[in-house]
Amino acid sequence: MAEPASLSDTDDPAIAGLAVSLRGVTKVYDNGVVALGPLELSVRKGEFAALLGPSGCGKSTALRLIAGLAAPTSGTVHLSHRRGETRPARTIGFVFQEPTLMPWTSVKENVRLPLTLARAPAAEADARVNEALARVGLSEFADSYPRELSGGMKMRVSLARALVTDPDILLMDEPFAALDEITRFRLNNDLLALWRNLKKTVVFVTHSVFESVYLSQRVIVMTSRPGRIGAEIPIDAPEPRGEDFRTSAEYAQLCRKVSAALAPSYSGRSAL
């Protein structure tokens, strides 16, 4: 698999200040299905962007392309990375739709995995693992096994694992879709708090209008196959957001606006 094209020319004015930049990216599967694109996507450093679209619109594919888990058929993927680091991989944290934990080992070892793979010194790794677990409120479950945890807790472990390398960019692929609503609301709030404290760039894939509006600063609406960007709606609601925002008229209005932008992608191409 191709690694994400790294960005050595951060001085390029076109992409300065951007954490992620996709230019003319397409993805065609081996069976000839055009899954994506051409796609133009920019995410500013420190921005919380939501990718919203119906299932099968290629939003997960877009995320995998950004992460370098798949190679684009054409176009370029640029990621910013820290000065002095050649591998962009360590600046990415990825949270999958499922918790994707190793069932055979403890929570602690699961969170530690990225550091183990990078052969980080043990003492430093221990400290980072403890810090990451504390951030998601799971310190006392360090020695538990994944099967002993609830769905929401497993997702927190997955989040801690993504945070343990202190990445600049957090990619999240419908991470809370399988959870019940109460748990999802809690994790939404926790994620927003983490984002405010840690100042990461977040690209959050979801098929929930409500979740995208609640969390993000900008909702990017994608159309159905092949996935393209249909609309971009800035969400300039005040921070910090909480339950007040979730029940406000402003929130409802934004949700209506985003739903309206999403509507064409249900009617057009997919009906054929």
Add this chain to the structure above:
Amino acid sequence: MSSLTPPTPASASVTDASALRVARLLLPIVVLAVGTLGWELVVRLNNIPPYVLPGPLAVLRTLVADWPVLSQSLLTTLLTTLEGFIAATVGGIGLALLFNQSKWLEYSLFPYAVILQVTPVIAIAPLLLIYLPQQTAVIVCAWIVGFFPVLSNTTLGLNSVDRNLAGLFQLYGASRMQTLRLLKLPSALPYILGGLRIAGGLSLIGAVVAEIAAGTAGAGSGLAYRIAESGYRLNIPRMFAALLLLSVAGIVIYGLLALVSHLVLRRWHESALGKEN
């Protein structure tokens, strides 16, 4: 609302469950007792001589009386089985790892592993005895029968890695060795242990088959050889005693491997968890 709910028969279902558990243990024992008693009665009532059909008591007496000879044979057979089992484990897992690293190797060799498996070992054993020293031939037989389930199960396990976890390893730049050690082998472990459980019993069968084939050719001292030899001498009680030992050995091997599997997997794998989880 709560007044409408019928009282939960919790205590009743608990006693049901424990009764079932006791029944599961007791019923086979009852069947054994009834069967043995019937056997003894048939032999006694019909005055069947022991060289035609010995009763279970006669078999037990022979087992005790011939213990010095039989225990020596048991040890020999168990040693052969163990060596065959170790060879099957190392060979099966080793080949599966090689296949997993190189598709070319897998395509080249896998059909021959299948051929080795589907050719009846009893037909191969006499040939092996011609070309190999007897002890080696016996171990090779045990290996031939035992290695395939280990190979195919390990291959299946190595290919059953969670796709997202594999993506995660790729994302964090895991090396081939790291992926193998930290992802593929642990994922495959339940499958490997299942393969070993089958291979244990099969190694015993392989050893017995080879001993019988070798026994007719001459020297040998394993349990299967004792059975063949006792047959020629019409020492039927000893045949039964040796057979009993073989069965017990098979049961113990299976039980031990099942126990090992349970102990290794009990903290995380579905197969080793109680139903209440």
